[in-house]
Amino acid sequence: MIKHLRSAGDLDAATATLILDTAAEMAALSGREVKKLPALRGRTVVNLFYEDSTRTRISFEAAAKRLSADVINFSAKGSSVSKGESLKDTALTLQAMGADAVVIRHSASGAPHRLSNWVDGSVVNAGDGTHEHPTQALLDAYTMRSRLGRLDGLKVAVVGDVLHSRVARSNVLLLSTLGAEVTLVGPPTLIPLDVVAALSKTTKVSYDLDSVLPDSDVVMMLRVQTERMQDSFFPSAREYSRRYGLDVTRMRKLPEHAIVMHPGPMNRGMEIAPEVADSPRSTIVEQVANGVSVRMAVLYLLLGGK
Amino acid sequence: MAQPRADAPSKIILAGSDLHRVVDRIAHQILEKTSGATGTVLLGIPTRGVPLAHRLAARIHAFEGVEIPVGSLDITLYRDDLRLNATRALGKTELPAGGIDGLRVILVDDVLFSGRSVRAALDALKDLGRPSSVQLAVLVDRGHRQLPIRADYVGKNIPTALSESVKVTLTEIDGADEVKLIGGLK
């Protein structure tokens, strides 16, 4: 097993599959009355969050607590971090506290890599800048596998702001490793020229959502931040929504079995219509539940052994 | 615990039909001790306890026509030696539809040795429900207990040295039915 989970690229197919299989067992166990498991008793997991992300933090917190780990939430707000303490000094503090794992969310790409130089424990990337969010990709893959029964050969369209999306990067890396065929869809301004060479040679790029939908098993809508408009990535929310938003008419172009995913939080009416988000094809609520199981699996596999 | 080397000498203790007769005997003993195995659930401990539990249920059904629910109970997350080894993959935990509350649970494993696996199984069981009683069935008891645990049903007692190991293979998993004693022999 790997020591850190900083990038979905850290995972080979066997390790990624082991995580998904372990998550399936964790999910089965979480259906029972006593949800707590003793595997990480006496281990300390620190949630080091430099960005507000209640949903990701509570997901990791629930995962660690169900495995009986001690959880310390270290939020950048109201701590020494907000007084200008460096990441390195914070790392040394956590090290002194005996953190066995640090789950880090940070606005700077690569912060988990830096942190892993300064602590002995495992580092789990819970989202770094515009780089990666590997546990999101794992829970997305888990959701696809449980809905559609496989990942190998699955056709997945990832739609939206690929340039700034850590979810997109991790998903392309992980899904390619697991044999899915990814097509990135969006305006050319938001799909870097080098994305195929950078992430996966098997990935395709399209600027036309309508032509991609009929041949997709999964369509994953990325959150589009409206501040991108000010930076001339696209002219208006209305135009974006018309060209790349998933509404009911577009959803009908999908094959019968296809599912619709969104990592959240959603801009209803922008990249996804409310009727689509609430349709039976949507896995958005499931994704949240699966997040806990996947993060339990990751924490167990990183910390469960010697 | 020291493992015998891969090229260490080995001796077959049970094979094929001998092993089947041992399973039959345990099945008979269960029927006898539980007055016909009513209100009983068999839970195999992965990996090889699970097919053994299914075999016992099948034999009990063949002898008396009783259907005993069978499940599996993975103990990995409850082991006390997790941190001494590389991370272990999880096995399956599957309880029968009727659950285990108020029933007699018979844990089934291949080899009883230190007793630590059984202790972990008892802990795991406690988080899953409240059986009326718990019993233990093992194919082989090789001795050297480190905890106050004993089996209710033993297929075969094999006195061993600590330097030896006992290896059970089953057709369902390994392609052959065998119990081997490895190492220690000249």
Added chain:
Amino acid sequence: MAYLIKGVSILGAEPTDLYISDGVISAPVEGAEVIDATGLVALPGLVDVHTHLREPGREDAETVETGSRAAALGGYTAVCAMANTSPVADTAGVVEQVWRLGREAGLVDVQPIGAVTVGLAGKQMAELGAMATSAANVRIFSDDGFCVADPKLMRRALEYVKAFDGVIAQHAEEPRLTEGAQMHEGEVSTRLGLTGWPAVAEEAIIARDVLLAEHVGSRLHVCHVSTAGSVEVLRQAKARGIRVTAEVTPHHLLLTDELAAGYDPVFKVNPPLRTRTDVEALRQALLDGVIDVVATDHAPHAVQDKECEWAHARPGMLGLETALPIVLSVFGPRWDLIADRMSIAPARIAGLEGHGGDLTQAGTPANLTLVDPAAQRIVDPAELASRSRNTPYAGMTLPGRIVATFLRGEATVLDGKAVK
């Protein structure tokens, strides 16, 4: 003090004896101190047209004295100190202060560069004439760290400095194309999720500036050229007879953007490390003379400015003590090329008389350095004379050791150690 440098090979020629007395290369004299230079190569003292000495303002990262020592140990006898200090070197007072500190240190000639605009803000021209006529005798003006992006202001600056034979050294970076930029825009930046610094942001400014220089008939110097596209623009400009010179850094001749993969900001620099294709083009351009000089862009940074997240780190690398070994490792012992690109041409661009002279001629000011090309060393940041430690070459084995350096006949380095 007189020296006899015995058995030295001047620019790789047959070994000979070289006498130094009264600060110049001289005929044989009695009582000279003998330096056994068997196996050593003499080069005219190296000249760096692009050095950050950080004083005044960031003396925790470097001072004129520590930077001078690093320079002497690197074989330099003159360095041009960039203007982005605090306060900015945009007045006669500040450039004279830096110049005086250099004289006091006495290890290399420290030639201040003046800012083009007040506070490097790109809005209002600084008092270039006052700096030119100050004791510091400033000839190169640069807002380095920032681009003079306003085309009108750039045009005026190019024109204005003609009055005192000045030159504008442009940091070519179109600021709107590099907002938030962290590294070269390409495959690696896409993978790492770091905002890209596109090559075109450099090339567009160089293209604009060579046309402006042509239009007003002025000299232009381009700092730290980093892309293959820039090389093509410069090649065409020179073919048209435009008076442009250009520099390349040792790190852009050797390192690539792949080094960002571990997010260690020791590899963060502006302009950023580019691709293998760019490195090859820059090497060829230096050979062809399209790029005139190697300049270090020596940029010391305090530990806390590098031991942090990539995006929060300051850009820049140490360069003075490793420049010659890097150039040797890239081009081999091509001494005439090295002397031209690292001493003669930079001295000419900076207008530094007495540097880059002919060592075979008696009367040439004795600014020279002795190199052992057979020696190798492993770069250890802790051993560097710079006050900072941000070398990207830590752990690398590099050829060539600077054995001695002389500034106007006085040894600044002997036996590989600074004399003071």
